[in-house]
Amino acid sequence: MKANDMRGGNGVKIDGKLYIVVKTEHTKPGKGPAYIQAKLKDAITGANIERRFGSAEDVEEVTFDRREMEYLYSDPSGATFMDTEDYDQKIIPADVLGDALLYLVPNTTAHVVCYEENPIIIELPASVEVTVSDTAPGIKGATATNQLKEATCDTGLKTRVPPFIANGEKIRVSTADGSYLSRA
Numbered sequence: 287m288k289a290n291d292m293r294g295g296n297g298v299k300i301d302g303k304l305y306i307v308v309k310t311e312h313t314k315p316g317k318g319p320a321y322i323q324a325k326l327k328d329a330i331t332g333a334n335i336e337r338r339f340g341s342a343e344d345v346e347e348v349t350f351d352r353r354e355m356e357y358l359y360s361d362p363s364g365a366t367f368m369d370t371e372d373y374d375q376k377i378i379p380a381d382v383l384g385d386a387l388l389y390l391v392p393n394t395t396a397h398v399v400c401y402e403e404n405p406i407i408i409e410l411p412a413s414v415e416v417t418v419s420d421t422a423p424g425i426k427g428a429t430a431t432n433q434l435k436e437a438t439c440d441t442g443l444k445t446r447v448p449p450f451i452a453n454g455e456k457i458r459v460s461t462a463d464g465s466y467l468s469r470a
Contacts, residue, residue: 287347289322289339297329297348297401300337304329304348304401312341329399329406332384351400352409357390365390367398378405388443389414389461410461415470416441417456424449434466 292298296307305326314320322339329350339345355367355376364379365387378398386408390396397409421437434446437457445459447466456470 287345288341289324289343289345290341292322292324292339292345297350298326299346299348300326304406305335306350306399306407308334329401332407348401350406351403352397353400354395355398356395357392359392360387367396370395376405378408382406383408386410388441388464389416389459391416391441412462413458413460413467415456415458416443418447418451418453421447421451421453424452437466 287296287298290312292307292310294307294309298305298307306329308325308327310325311323312320313323320341322341322343324337324339326335326337327333328335354370356370358366358368358375360366364377365383366375366377368375376398382405386396389410391414394414396411398405399407399409416439418437419440422435424435433449435449435451436444437447437451438444439457439459443459443464445464445466447457451457451466451469458467458470459465460467
């Protein structure tokens with residue numbers, strides 16, 4: 287594939303490493319040839335890099351298999367996911383999961399990206415619902431708008447919530463940075 291044809295979500299192989307294209311930008315400077323500035327995410331380590339390609343440069347395209355899977359449970363060997371189409375169960379090791387388990391409650395679905403039948407990354411939804419398991423009690427009459435308190439959720443996620451949130455409440459958090467969004 288030509289560098290001009292790269293789009294967000296494509297898989298590419300550069301210098302023997304797998305990358306997922308996050309964003310591309312076509313630039314035509316006043317002097318010199320046009321080029322493609324691409325932001326790439328390493329499919330194995332999750333590290334982000336930026337790389338510049340000539341417009342007509344060839345890039346090796348890789349086809350990833352995205353499967354919708356349901357998170358069942360985790361144990362010391364990893365997390366068990368079930369494919370929602372053929373009900374096949376697969377254990378995904380902890381190094382592939384990263385922080386994904388902090389956002390997954392049993393029986394929730396996520397997209398698992400596989401390459402040659404091996405899972406390489408978990409794609410989470412933009413926000414998830416979790417239950418607050420431990421937080422300090424709210425102070426009656428505290429109405430400051432930017433006042434936040436620490437909270438621990440049932441998945442182990444630690445976040446900051448407004449003072450009116452109590453233990454046992456369901457909240458919606460962003461999977462990008464773990465921040466509180468709203469009550470569920």
